[in-house]
Amino acid sequence: MSTLTTDQIARVKATVPVLAAHGTTITRHFYKRMFAHHPELKNVFNQTHQISGSQPETLARAVYTYAANIDNLGVLGSAVSRITHKHASLNIRPEHYPIVGRHLLGAIVDVLGDAVDKPTMDAWEAAYGQLADIMIGAEARLYSGAAWTGFRPFVVARKEIESDEIASFYLAPADGSPACSFEPGQYLSVKRFVDELGVDQPRQYSLSDAPNGHWLRISVKREAGREDTPAGHVSNLLHDGVEAGTIVHVSAPMGDFTLKRARTTPVVLVSGGVGVTPMISMLSTLLAERSPRRVTFVHACRNGRVHAFRQWLNDTVAAHPNVARAVFYEAIDATDRQGVDYDFEGRLDLTKLLAQGGVPDADYYICGPVPFMQAQRDALVALSVDAGRIHTEVFGSGTVE
Structure with a gap:
């Protein structure tokens, strides 16, 4: 050079x-x-x-x-x-x-x-x-x-609805070979042809389970669009047009927002909305490895209708004494049960949550919308958490500093 x-x-x-x-x-x-x-x-x-x-x-x-x-x-x-x-x-x-x-x-x-x-x-x-x-x-x-280069055909082995907005796709190699390993927190690019645009479009989706050799799971939020944001072309194609048996083309796992598996520190997983997906992968990997590390799973979403993996998290906390949860609902529905579906009403506030019973020397992993991640990072800095212990994921156009 x-x-x-x-x-x-x-x-x-x-x-x-x-x-x-x-x-x-x-x-x-x-x-x-x-x-x-x-x-x-x-x-x-x-x-x-x-x-x-x-x-x-x-x-x-x-x-x-x-x-x-x-x-x-x-x-x-x-x-x-x-x-x-x-x-x-x-x-x-x-x-x-x-x-x-x-x-x-x-x-x-x-x-x-x-x-x-x-x-x-x-x-x-x-x-x-x-x-x-x-x-x-x-x-x-x-x-x-990398496990492979370019885009490779996978078959959807199973599709499961996780919430009103999120569906999981279990992707198995179309040639019948074992699914590759990956680092928890990494993502795949999935490519679909978008008729409206007349081109293929790749999108990145976090892997949402531990490596298992059978399939790679992604959990995709349907981006419905808002007044200032167009609907997601690929997410809607996946939700509406991809079922068990469909072939999709994906790239090998990539991404440097990964769990520091060699450390023995406590882990605090902080997510907002669909940002929960890499956190599920991280926690699932720690469980699969029978890690004794203390894990606090902090999640924020609107209400129970959009709370993906709710039962899985409840079952995990009940079965593993080293795992605790703190779930925040911003707009509670009449059917949402405090202590069962959620723990706190309102927006996630790490300053209040951790000031009452902090997790010394923990590693913090944060994923969600950029303003959400910035707010959580600012809260941790205010609590004197070392910047080297704060890890954030950004897919799109934003940055977190």
Whole structure:
């Protein structure tokens, strides 16, 4: 990997204010430009995020962060890890990087025009090449350790309804081979053709059980859509059109939000809504390994109608003295029973919950909507929990800091 010169670094850093002001305009133009020249890449990128604008905004933040830290790339380690796992799950290959680079740099020139001179663009070309080399190398290591590469056919062995919003799909290799192992907390990419968009669309879903050699289970929330958010194309296709016997194509397990299995510390699993799925995998794995670690399972959802895996959690707590639960319902239904279905009314408040009886030196795993995760992280920091013990998962366009 080539090293940037001092002048190149200075030129890239000098563009930081410009990226702050025009970054999203550049990245929106970049995607339009790239898709116009390479429409086949629409099969790789989430087109819903293109429509909503969240993907261009995310890329703009990433480009800005890279430029701002071009002289101290070590601080980008966690972000690079998360992105490369996502890329490997989507089967991003080295040949994609020159395409992205050509159109990203072209978009900068198209939008900024004479505001950037040739030496600055040369510096950005070198900087992009450096970043591409880092990403390609990291992704090559992930591919070399993956159970398979690309998308592979699996058959739906079973489908189960877990709540009004969530269904589980038990996926077995279509060729009859054993299901691969994985780290609890990892996810799969599932690819389905979306007629409305005219392209394949991959989506990531956390594995929701312990490795067992027979099947890989994902539990998918139907994204019905809201006034400001379109309905989920793939989640609705899975709920409405995928039954036992259906063939789906999936990538190998990826993701660096994983249970630190070698540790002996207590574990606190904190989830909101469908964020419960990787927590089920983590707890199931600890149970399968007969781990003596103390586990506190903290979950928040609206009410019992959308509370997936409720009975499983109740049975688990009853059978394992080292497992405790704290379930919060924000909008209780008349049929919801305190002490049976839920424990607390209202939004999850870790500050109150843990201040009354904290879990010293625990590792905290958090998954849910980005604002939810940020609130829980802030609460833990306020309780003086070391940042190295706080682990969060982010699939989409948000970040948690």
